[in-house]
Amino acid sequence: MTAICSTPNVDTCRELGATTVWDRTHQPLSGMPQRYDAALNFGAWQDEEKLIGALKQGALGFASTVHPLLANFDSCGWLAGAWQTRSDLRRCKALAGAKGARYGWVVFKPEDEALDALQRLLREGALALPVGIAVPLSAAGQAFDRAARQLPGRALLLPSAA
Numbered sequence: 001m002t003a004i005c006s007t008p009n010v011d012t013c014r015e016l017g018a019t020t021v022w023d024r025t026h027q028p029l030s031g032m033p034q035r036y037d038a039a040l041n042f043g044a045w046q047d048e049e050k051l052i053g054a055l056k057q058g059a060l061g062f063a064s065t066v067h068p069l070l071a072n073f074d075s076c077g078w079l080a081g082a083w084q085t086r087s088d089l090r091r092c093k094a095l096a097g098a099k100g101a102r103y104g105w106v107v108f109k110p111e112d113e114a115l116d117a118l119q120r121l122l123r124e125g126a127l128a129l130p131v132g133i134a135v136p137l138s139a140a141g142q143a144f145d146r147a148a149r150q151l152p153g154r155a156l157l158l159p160s161a162a
């Protein structure tokens with residue numbers, strides 16, 4: 001399993017089980033070998049086509065959580081945004097299809113069973129959630145600022161004490 005990340009996260013990816021790490025800071029994604037059976041993009045939409053290109057012929061599929069659905073509505077409006085989204089989806093489906101692979105966009109929804117499983121894994125130490133800042137809702141600006149500056153660790157908003 002290959003993980004793609006920037007230099008500061010190379011060790012973390014190895015600790016989390018990656019057998020190979022592709023450091024995107026030093027190695028362009030366009031240089032990846034075309035050898036993957038399946039891929040998941042949860043990094044950046046602008047890398048989508050390069051990553052589809054790394055699937056091997058006869059690959060199983062490609063899934064993306066960073067699809068441009070909402071960004072297209074924001075930048076183009078409802079009608080043109082829907083048209084742009086349709087064209088983005090068709091283009092990527094065709095690229096993956098040319099390798100024989102299925103292609104899909106992921107939309108998360110809260111699910112009790114999945115959240116319980118995550119909580120269990122956290123308790124068991126099999127997962128970690130690095131927290132960069134935890135502030136009450138009244139200080140949300142600080143959390144958004146930290147996320148915007150892409151500083152390490154999650155930004156958590158805590159419910160105010162009653």
Ligand SMILES: NC(=O)c1ccc[n+]([C@@H]2O[C@H](COP(=O)([O-])OP(=O)(O)OC[C@H]3O[C@@H](n4cnc5c(N)ncnc54)[C@H](OP(=O)(O)O)[C@@H]3O)[C@@H](O)[C@H]2O)c1
Pocket residue numbers: 004005006007009024042043044064065066067106107108109
């Ligand atoms: N589809 C859905 O329903 C859904 C739901 C939740 C989140 N999302 C999306 O899923 C993505 C991941 O969520 P997250 O909470 O894990 O986001 P995050 O904390 O911002 O993590 C994104 C990671 O992607 C990597 N990355 C790769 N290319 C990047 C680039 N060009 N610019 C910035 N970072 C890049 C970075 O790690 P390295 O620097 O190590 O590469 C970064 O730590 C986000 O884009 C989010 O919007 C989608």
